[in-house]
Structures are given as C-alpha cells and as structure tokens.
Amino acid sequence: MSEETYDWVRLLQENRDDVLARWTEIVRGSLAGRMSATESSHDLREVLDALLAGQGSTDVRSPSYDGLRSLLAELSRTRARQGFTPTETAVSVFALKEAVLGLLQASGDLRGYRAFADLSGLVDELGLFMVETYSATRETVIAEQAESLLELSTPVVKLWDGIVALPLVGTLDSARTQVVMEALLQALVDTGSEHAIIDITGVAAVDTQVAQHLLKTVQAARLLGAECIISGIRPQIAQTVVALGIEFGDIQTKANLSDAMLLALRRSGLDVVKSGRGRG
C-alpha cells in the first residue's frame, strides 16, 4: 500500500514542472481564456503542492488534506461567484488526471499506470468535493437574492394624508405575507394612517391560502385601528374567489385602485369635486 501510494507522489514530484505545464494548458483551454495564464498557473501550483503535502493519503477527509480542501473550497466559491459552470469548475481538478496520463503516455513508463489508478480515485473525490462546494455557494447566492427580492417587493406608499397603499406584485406565500403584513402595520403606526389599500393587481393568482393571508392582514390592521380596502381584483380572480367559496366578509373590495382611493378619501371625510374651471 505504502509502496504504491508513494509511487504517485514520487511520480508527481519528479515531473512536477511538466505536469503543471500540461495541467495549466488543459485548464486554460477549458476556460476559454477567461482566466490569465499566470493566475491559473499560480492556483494550480498551490493545489499541486497541497496535494503532495498529503503524503500520499487517499482519504480526502484526512487532516493532512486540510490545506488542500480549504484551497479547493475557496477556488470553487470564487468560480461560483464569477459565474463559471460546475463543469468548468470541476475540470480544474479533473484535468490533473489527463495531464498525468499524457505524461505517462509520453514516457511509456508502465509502472506509473498503477500509481495513476490511486491518484485517479483521489482526484475524482476532490472533483466531487469542488462541485459540492460550488453548489452550496450557488444556493447561498440564490438565498441572498430571494431575500433582497423580498425586501424590495414590499413598498408601502402614502397616497394621501392618512391613506397608505400597498401594491402587491408576484406570488404571495407565507414568508412573504409575513413581511408584507409587518411592513404595512408598521407603516400604519408610523404615519398614523387610518386607511390602507392593498392592491393585488400584480398578484398572479389568488387561492384559499393567499386569501387567508390577506384576511389576517386586514384583521391585524383592524386591531391597530385602521381599515383596509382590497383593490385591483381582476375579473378572472373574482371568478376564482367565488368558485373557491372564499368569503371576504365585511372587508371592502374594489375593482381598481382609484375606486379604493375615492372610498378611502370619503371615509376620511374628504370629497373630490371638479375645480371652478370645469363649472365655467
């Protein structure tokens, strides 16, 4: 065992520069010039040194590969953030096999092929490790984007003194409704508004769950001492709501925002009249 594993370490050590040159070339070819020669050569030399520091162990999780793992994790994270594909990321490691194989073919050293088999297994595991880190990073990026989208999509706008509106766009799920509800209630308290208009023109579909969320928001607003009007109900949505048997109870609904605005104004004791010019 130690004899064989010693072999691939020695194989790499003896041909270090040759392997590195072949490796760098293959990796650069696959990245199609998106990374400079010195940059990739520098990265790969570090990876190769860390690999040799493992003393020929074939267990990727062993402590002797700590340095190598953190190096590859960092590399995967950078690639993921830069928008490289998983293949392009993993090929950095897998290309080592090709480089060594090319070397063996050139030298015709049969003894090296047995050592290569061990190296091959190790490289496969390292490649998988890279892909794992890559996808974990990608998921983090997606989660961050979803969160910022959540914050962006809940603007509470003031329409008039004492009247705020919440235009909802997209799909309403539990997490989003929670954010929406909190934003609206906070705005009601901060501005001292007694009327809120929830406009659902941009909501793709209303099912029982979405309706439930809307009702809860309205009830919470009532507890604060504010009244909600739901506006922007499109014909298809009105039909769905009736078909599903959803009861909005005593909550006022309006077809569009302007009707809702007018109702809110009247409830605040204001009226809209034509100016003197119109009366002639």
Next chain:
Amino acid sequence: MDRVPILRIGDVLLVSIQVDLQDDIALALQDDLSQRIVDTGAKGVLIDISALEIVDSFVGRMISTTAAVSRVLDAETVVVGMQPAVAITLVELGLTLSGVRTALDVDRGLAILAGRESGVVAEADDDDQLDD
C-alpha cells in the same frame, strides 16, 4: 401588588397599561374598572396598550371580556395604540377582539368616543356607498 391606574377625563376613563400585564394585575384591573364605571357613570373606556410588547391569549381574552363588561354597564371600550407585533400575534392566536373598537392613538380614541368620528368596527355601510 402593582395596580394599573384608572384616570378620569370628563365622562371617559383612561387606562394606560405601562407594566407587564401579569394575570393577577389583569384580573384586578377588570374589577377596578367595572367598579369605577359604576361609580363615575363613565360613558367610555380607553385602554392604551401602546407600551405592551407582548400579549398572550389570556390578556387578549381579558381585553375582550373587559369590553363586554363595559358594554353591559353602558360604556364603550376603545383599545388604542396596539403594536404591530401584538396585532400579528393576536390574529395568529385567532383573537380578533370582535366587538371591541380600536384606534391608532389616544387622540383618535377620544374622538371616536366623542362621536366625532365613525369607529372602525362601527357599521359603516352608509359610508361605503360610492354612488348614491
């Protein structure tokens, strides 16, 4: 034991809850309040809960009960200054305080009691008509 002070403003009783509402304090408040309504002949009760960060189901029910008791004694209850987080909690608990009027602050609560403004829970059907 702490007691919640009940202040009289004209024919309105103002209860401002500034302490953490323990169960025994809440029960004492209910007793005191009904006694004061009878003694003063108050027509309205304002319960200011703006300082309350946490409301559990017991306190929620106690507010409902107090409102019901006041109504029997011919005094209307308005709960004012509820925090958004508290409102969300009550809705999640299924306590919508039906029959209790609410207002954003004491000023608006007084206005409701003075009859200058239509309350939120009041039957506002007439106001809802856009075309008449």
